[in-house]
Amino acid sequence: MERPAALDVHNESVMACVRTPVQNGRREQFVEEFKTTARGLLALHDWLGAHQVTQVAMEATGTYWKPVWAVLEDDFQCVLVNARDVKQVPGRKTDVKDAEWLCQLLEAGLLKACLVPPKPIRTLRNLTRYRKSLIRDRQREANRLHKVMQETGIKLDTVASKLLGKSGRSMLDALLSGTTDPKVLADLAQGRLRAKIPALQEALEGSFTPEHALVVRQILAHLDFLDGSIATLSEQIEERIRPFASAVELLQTIPGVGQVTAEVIIAETGGDMSAFPTAKHLVSWAGVCPGNDKSAGKRRSGKTTKGSKWLRGALIEASKSAARTKNTYLSSQYARLRVRRGGNKASVAVANSILTAAWHMLSTGELYHDLGGDYFARRDPERTTRRLVAQLEKLGHLVTLQTATSTTPDVVAA
Numbered sequence: 001m002e003r004p005a006a007l008d009v010h011n012e013s014v015m016a017c018v019r020t021p022v023q024n025g026r027r028e029q030f031v032e033e034f035k036t037t038a039r040g041l042l043a044l045h046d047w048l049g050a051h052q053v054t055q056v057a058m059e060a061t062g063t064y065w066k067p068v069w070a071v072l073e074d075d076f077q078c079v080l081v082n083a084r085d086v087k088q089v090p091g092r093k094t095d096v097k098d099a100e101w102l103c104q105l106l107e108a109g110l111l112k113a114c115l116v117p118p119k120p121i122r123t124l125r126n127l128t129r130y131r132k133s134l135i136r137d138r139q140r141e142a143n144r145l146h147k148v149m150q151e152t153g154i155k156l157d158t159v160a161s162k163l164l165g166k167s168g169r170s171m172l173d174a175l176l177s178g179t180t181d182p183k184v185l186a187d188l189a190q191g192r193l194r195a196k197i198p199a200l201q202e203a204l205e206g207s208f209t210p211e212h213a214l215v216v217r218q219i220l221a222h223l224d225f226l227d228g229s230i231a232t233l234s235e236q237i238e239e240r241i242r243p244f245a246s247a248v249e250l251l252q253t254i255p256g257v258g259q260v261t262a263e264v265i266i267a268e269t270g271g272d273m274s275a276f277p278t279a280k281h282l283v284s285w286a287g288v289c290p291g292n293d294k295s296a297g298k299r300r301s302g303k304t305t306k307g308s309k310w311l312r313g314a315l316i317e318a319s320k321s322a323a324r325t326k327n328t329y330l331s332s333q334y335a336r337l338r339v340r341r342g343g344n345k346a347s348v349a350v351a352n353s354i355l356t357a358a359w360h361m362l363s364t365g366e367l368y369h370d371l372g373g374d375y376f377a378r379r380d381p382e383r384t385t386r387r388l389v390a391q392l393e394k395l396g397h398l399v400t401l402q403t404a405t406s407t408t409p410d411v412v413a414a
Contacts (some may be wrong), residue, residue, distance in 0.1 A: 001055050001106055001107050001109065002020075002021060003018070003019070003021075003052055003053050003055075004018070004019055004022050004053070004055050004056075004057070004103055004106040004107045005017065005018045005019075005048055005051070005053040005055070005056045005057070005076075005103065005106075006057045006058070006099050006100075006102035006103035006106055007044075007056060007057070007058040007068060007099065007102075007107075008054070008058075008059070008095045008096075008098040008102065009036075009059065009061055009064045009065050009068055009100040010036070010061075010064060010095070011036065011064055012035065013032045013033055013034065013035055013036060014033070014036055014037055014040070014041075014044060014068060015031070015033050015095040015096060015098070016031070016032050016033070016034060016044060016047065016048070017029065017030070017031050017034075017096075017099035017100050017102070017103040018030045018031075018048065018051045018053055018102070018103070019103050019107055020051055020052075027107075029100065029103075031068065031096055031099065031100070032047060032098075033095075034047070036064070036067065036068070040385065041067065041068060041071040042071065043325065044068075044071070044072075045071055045072060045075065048072070048076060049075065053076060053383045054076070054077060055076065055078075055079060055101045055106065056072055056076045056077070056079065057078075057079040057080075057081055057102055057103070057105075057106040057111055058076050058078070058079070058080060058081070058102075059080075059081055059082075059083045059086065059102070060081065060083060060114055061080060061083065061182050063260040067173050068249040069116070070401060072284075073263065075196060079106065079111060079113045080113060080116050081102075081111050081112065081113065082112075082114055083196040085111075085112060086101070086102055086105055086111065096231055098152070100198075104117060106222030106267075107159065115285070116271035117185075117269070117272075118270070120240065121267065121271070124237065124240050124241060124263075124266070124267045124341055125267040125268060125310075127233055127236055127237050127240065127408070128237060128263055128264050128267040128268075128310070129267075129269075129310055130233060131230060131233040131237065132264075132313070132314075133312065134226055134229050134230050134233070135230060136225060138223060138226040138227070138230070140224065141219055141222050141223050141226065142163075142164060143166070144219055145163065145216065145219045145220075145223075146163060148212060148215050148216055149163070149216075151212065152206045152207055152208045152212050153205070153207055154175075154203065154204055154205070154206035156168060156200070156203055156204060157169060158203055159193075159199045159200050159203045160189075160193055160196075160200075162187075162293050163349065164223070166190055166191075167189045167190045167191070167193045169187045170190070171186075171188050171189075172216065173220075173221065174188060175208050175213070175216070175219075176213055176216060176217055178207055178227075179313070182200075182201040182202070182204040182205050183201055185200070185204045186200035186201045186204055189290075190329065222393070223367045237263055237267075238263075241263055241267070242265060244266045244271050247262075247266055247271055247362055248262040248263060248266060249262075250362070250365070250367065250368075251265055251266075251358055251361065251362075251414050252352075253326045253361075253368040254322075254330075254354055254357055254358065254361075254368045255321075255322045255325045255330050255331070255356075255369050255370070256318040256319060256320075256321035256322025256323075256325065256330060256350075256354065257318050257321075257322075257354060258318075258321070259325040260314075261314045261315075261318045263316065264310065264311060264314040264316065265311065265315075265355075265358055268286075268308050268310055268311040268314075269311070271362065273359050273362045273363045276359065279355070279356040279359040279360060280360075282354050282355060282356075282358075282359045283352050283356060283359075284305060284307070285307055285308065285377075286304055286307045286308055286311045286312055286314055286315065286355055287304055287305050287307020287308065287309075287312050288307070288312055288348055288351045288352045288355060289304065289305070289352055290302040290303075290304060291303045291304055291305050304348060306410065311355075312351070315354055315355055316351050316353035317353055318346050318349075318351065319334070319347045319349075319350035319351040319354060320347055322334070322350055322354065323335070323338075323347070323350065326373070327354075327372065327373035327374075328370055328373055328404055329370050329371070329372060329373065329375050330350050330353060330354070331373060332372075332373045332375060332376055333346075333349065333353060333376075334346045334347070334349075335352050336402070337349050337350075337378055354414070385401070389401070
């Protein structure tokens with residue numbers, strides 16, 4: 001780069017370094033400090049323009065880089081880099097030295113840019129992430145409600161599958177209004193829960209004190225507020241993701257991927273798969289692929305790399321949902337790996353498969369084609385046969401294999 005600039009961004013200040021060419025092939029360096037206020041960032045913008053800077057690099061330090069990026073992105077080619085990849089060389093470490101070192105790396109073309117999607121996608125991403133935070137808050141609040149109800153001795157959650165369902169909420173409201181008769185409370189059951197009224201009457205016997213009522217009332221009020229906030233955010237997300245409506249519908253053809261997960265995939269990746277040369281680049285960026293740490297012919301660790309925690313979390317939830325589907329490739333993959341590697345690693349592997357399928361689908365526009373729950377058995381029939389025979393032999397059977405015909409069985413077990 002002929003006229004690079006680098007910024008060492010902090011909460012209150014930005015240290016800027018610019019390197020420009022002079023006569024005899026030499027380079028001249030300018031260093032200046034600016035405030036991160038709106039006026040200070042505009043002064044930084046004008047200062048970079050006065051030096052005819054073409055490219056600006058900055059580290060992804062928390063959220064401090066975002067206002068700086070917003071001011072500069074329209075007039076400069078901004079490069080966001082991972083701080084892990086630009087560690088300072090040993091020696092003195094100051095803000096000036098950090099900015100100078102980052103500028104030298106940019107000048108030499110040694111920086112690898114992070115993915116920063118356009119403004120509309122960044123706005124959508126902020127909404128989906130905040131919605132996920134509220135969903136987590138709601139789950140914590142629901143857990144507090146279960147804990148308080150355990151203290152009262154009322155075991156409603158042992159009979160009703162959902163404490164905050166229609167029937168459960170009606171009973172909780174009745175408790176808050178002063179009704180403590182188990183028969184009256186149990187009669188508020190709706191639907192299939194009415195078949196369990198005798199069990200409900202026994203479960204609703206307890207000691208619901210005014211102190212419990214105070215806490216439960218606040219928890220329910222907080223839950224109602226969170227439900228309203230989540231619904232409002234979902235409406236805004238649905239409106240802003242309308243240009244990607246076809247992609248959202250396409251992604252939902254993958255087992256385990258619902259509306260919310262599809263929206264997160266679009267928001268986190270930008271919906272443009274051209275930013276990732278292959279599906280392997282995407283799954284590595286998301287942190288759902290095995291690590292590669294090998295030396296002297298020995299593999300030391302296969303721990304997954306750090307990636308987008310928001311995308312990874314959504315994919316793990318989708319993989320657990322896919323594992324519960326019937327006769328699908330993903331459920332078969334999960335069951336197959338869970339026995340050998342455990343549930344957590346199996347979930348990551350299924351998440352890898354989901355994201356790989358998403359990359360191909362968004363790149364080509366094709367629908368999801370399921371390979372079927374018997375894919376692994378069809379892929380290597382001999383291996384499947386040996387495994388099943390070994391299981392029968394462990395149970396004490398003597399197995400004789402015969403060629404399949406219309407009248408003879410595949411396996412004869414004695």
